[in-house]
Amino acid sequence: MVSAVLPKLKEPSVIPGFGTTLGFTLFYLSAIVLIPLGALVLRAAGLGLSEFLTLAGDPRTLAALKLSFLASLAAASINAVFGLLVAWVLVRYDFFGRRLIDAIIDLPFALPTAVAGIALTSLYAPNGWIGGVLEPLGLKVAYTPIGVVVALTFVGLPFVVRTVEPVLRDLDREVEEASATLGAGRLATVTRVVLPALLPALLTGYALALARAIGEYGSVIFIAGNIPYVSEIAPLLIVIRLEEYNYAAATAVAAEMLAIAFLMLLAINLIQAYSRRRFGHAA
Amino acid sequence: MDISVRRLCKEFDRYPALNGVSLEVGSGELIALLGPSGSGKTTLLRLIAGLEFPTSGSIYFGKEDASQKSVQERNVGFVFQHYALFRHMTVIDNISFGLRVRGRRNRPSDAAIRKRASDLLDLIQLPNVANRFPHQLSGGQRQRVALARALAIEPRVLLLDEPFGALDAKVRKELRRWLRELHERTGHTTIFVTHDQEEAMEMSDRVVVMSQGRIEQVGTPDEIYDRPASPFVFSFIGDSGELAVTIDRGEVFLDGRSLGPLAEGLPDGRARMFLRPHDLEITDDPAGAISGEVATVRRHAATRRIEIAVGEKRQRIEVAVPATRGFVPEGTQTFRPVRCRLFPAN
Numbered sequence: 001m002v003s004a005v006l007p008k009l010k011e012p013s014v015i016p017g018f019g020t021t022l023g024f025t026l027f028y029l030s031a032i033v034l035i036p037l038g039a040l041v042l043r044a045a046g047l048g049l050s051e052f053l054t055l056a057g058d059p060r061t062l063a064a065l066k067l068s069f070l071a072s073l074a075a076a077s078i079n080a081v082f083g084l085l086v087a088w089v090l091v092r093y094d095f096f097g098r099r100l101i102d103a104i105i106d107l108p109f110a111l112p113t114a115v116a117g118i119a120l121t122s123l124y125a126p127n128g129w130i131g132g133v134l135e136p137l138g139l140k141v142a143y144t145p146i147g148v149v150v151a152l153t154f155v156g157l158p159f160v161v162r163t164v165e166p167v168l169r170d171l172d173r174e175v176e177e178a179s180a181t182l183g184a185g186r187l188a189t190v191t192r193v194v195l196p197a198l199l200p201a202l203l204t205g206y207a208l209a210l211a212r213a214i215g216e217y218g219s220v221i222f223i224a225g226n227i228p229y230v231s232e233i234a235p236l237l238i239v240i241r242l243e244e245y246n247y248a249a250a251t252a253v254a255a256e257m258l259a260i261a262f263l264m265l266l267a268i269n270l271i272q273a274y275s276r277r278r279f280g281h282a283a
Numbered sequence: 284m285d286i287s288v289r290r291l292c293k294e295f296d297r298y299p300a301l302n303g304v305s306l307e308v309g310s311g312e313l314i315a316l317l318g319p320s321g322s323g324k325t326t327l328l329r330l331i332a333g334l335e336f337p338t339s340g341s342i343y344f345g346k347e348d349a350s351q352k353s354v355q356e357r358n359v360g361f362v363f364q365h366y367a368l369f370r371h372m373t374v375i376d377n378i379s380f381g382l383r384v385r386g387r388r389n390r391p392s393d394a395a396i397r398k399r400a401s402d403l404l405d406l407i408q409l410p411n412v413a414n415r416f417p418h419q420l421s422g423g424q425r426q427r428v429a430l431a432r433a434l435a436i437e438p439r440v441l442l443l444d445e446p447f448g449a450l451d452a453k454v455r456k457e458l459r460r461w462l463r464e465l466h467e468r469t470g471h472t473t474i475f476v477t478h479d480q481e482e483a484m485e486m487s488d489r490v491v492v493m494s495q496g497r498i499e500q501v502g503t504p505d506e507i508y509d510r511p512a513s514p515f516v517f518s519f520i521g522d523s524g525e526l527a528v529t530i531d532r533g534e535v536f537l538d539g540r541s542l543g544p545l546a547e548g549l550p551d552g553r554a555r556m557f558l559r560p561h562d563l564e565i566t567d568d569p570a571g572a573i574s575g576e577v578a579t580v581r582r583h584a585a586t587r588r589i590e591i592a593v594g595e596k597r598q599r600i601e602v603a604v605p606a607t608r609g610f611v612p613e614g615t616q617t618f619r620p621v622r623c624r625l626f627p628a629n
Contacts, residue, residue, distance in 0.1 A: 154321065174365060175368075180334070183355050267407055
């Protein structure tokens with residue numbers, strides 16, 4: 001049986017070192033990703049089903065998970081819309097300071113998230129510059145779920161911009177011209193021709209921003225106020241449980257997060273694979 | 284629809300791409316815009332389409348001034364060199380796109396759109412690809428789909444920008460013949476851009492030869508080949524050689540030797556003599572003949588091309604002799620110019 005499988009790997013290839021590189025990739029993935037996650041799953045499995053369900057079904061845990069995932073979805077959706085807009089402006093228009101703005105986009109990548117969180121908090125707090133304006137309008141941002149969304153939007157923006165930008169830049173202008181010669185107005189061209197072409201990149205950016213938002217901790221805890229059942233995110237809850245030496249509860253929350261995040265990213269990847277197969281974006 | 288282009292100028296960042304071009308295209312004509320790259324031929328086509336706007340001058344579609352109309356209003360069919368198909372749409376959706384984006388008032392019914400699209404698929408002889416995506420088609424098929432998409436909107440004029448440029452030689456040849464037949468059947472006024480003179484000569488009713496943002500000559504393929512209007516056209520179209528000569532009272536001299544009274548009506552002084560390889564005959568009579576030393580002999584389809592070096596400056600020209608002669612000349616040979624074309628040197 002072994003000999004029936006091996007020759008496929010042994011086939012001479014133009015690019016040498018297939019065995020070595022595959023081996024390294026598997027080792028690397030295992031060391032960095034699979035073993036830590038495996039340990040987590042193992043630990044969660046060690047809890048036993050009834051204990052796990054009790055811990056996982058805890059109302060405070062469920063509230064934190066709900067906030068984490070809904071706020072992340074909201075933030076990623078906001079980023080998908082406005083990140084696309086920013087990418088569009090950066091690619092399609094030439095204006096004074098374009099390069100500067102281009103560089104600013106990456107700042108959320110580089111800034112320590114705690115710094116971002118504190119800055120956002122001081123801006124959006126009731127006595128802050130923006131919070132002070134919103135407060136009389138009855139809109140509270142800091143120390144509410146809205147604050148969580150604001151922080152997650154901040155950290156996720158570069159993902160959408162940076163994935164959409166190169167695709168938009170490479171988009172064939174002739175396709176838009178073809179659309180115009182066929183009588184399509186600008187709006188029709190953008191919605192029927194340009195956006196479908198950007199969709200795979202936009203989905204990738206969305207998935208990355210979403211993944212980042214789900215795992216985000218540093219910037220959120222400052223602006224969220226961390227009120228249990230209201231503005232407490234799941235990653236924070238894990239830390240709280242750890243500080244209580246309640247490893248079982250921490251593991252349960254972590255395992256739930258892992259499962260939900262994995263399913264969401266898998267779904268996005270499947271949509272992408274489908275659209276890629278269908279529209280021939282693979283080339 | 285006849286098209287009239289009047290003193291059209293276009294500058295890109297102060298660089299003139301088109302310098303006062305005027306052109307009349309009759310209804311139902313098939314016209315080729317031919318020229319080297321940078322000659323302004325694509326710019327002219329894009330101006331007619333409305334994809335660019337002229338710096339000055341005007342474009343008339345029939346009696347109507349189309350110069351300031353948007354590309355959407357002009358109702359032209361445009362085919363791009365690299366097809367520019369919408370790759371997220373099936374072939375049938377690509378073809379129906381132009382009808383589907385129309386306002387509700389002008390849009391045909393769904394059934395009518397489907398009928399029109401499938402009629403066009405028959406016209407381009409690809410009835411079975413309706414539900415494929417562009418990336419599943421060959422280059423030649425894609426270009427035919429692009430053409431069907433352009434025809435779907437019943438354009439007033441069909442504009443093609445190097446339509447066969449991205450295709451390999453065999454497919455290109457097939458498509459050329461097919462497009463010519465299609466034009467005869469549908470009768471659309473058609474303008475296409477090419478840098479391939481063979482393509483221009485073979486397909487079009489009239490050829491517009493362009494260079495450096497100007498029209499050098501407009502004429503039927505015969506006129507362009509047989510009576511080139513300028514040194515540029517002569518050297519650009521077909522094979523040609525050039526000799527520096529002088530004219531004295533209608534008589535042409537090459538290195539002080541008379542070639543006969545070939546230049547009646549032309550001013551005295553230095554001139555450029557253009558010859559095609561077929562315009563020279565081997566002769567034994569040295570009177571009025573060009574003599575030169577044979578440099579190379581190459582086989583070229585049914586002829587042998589002899590390259591000779593003429594005179595003190597060893598100017599190179601090519602002579603074609605029938606390959607059947609089995610004649611491999613050596614040393615110095617003399618050739619009598621049967622036809623030639625002279626332009627004053629400036």
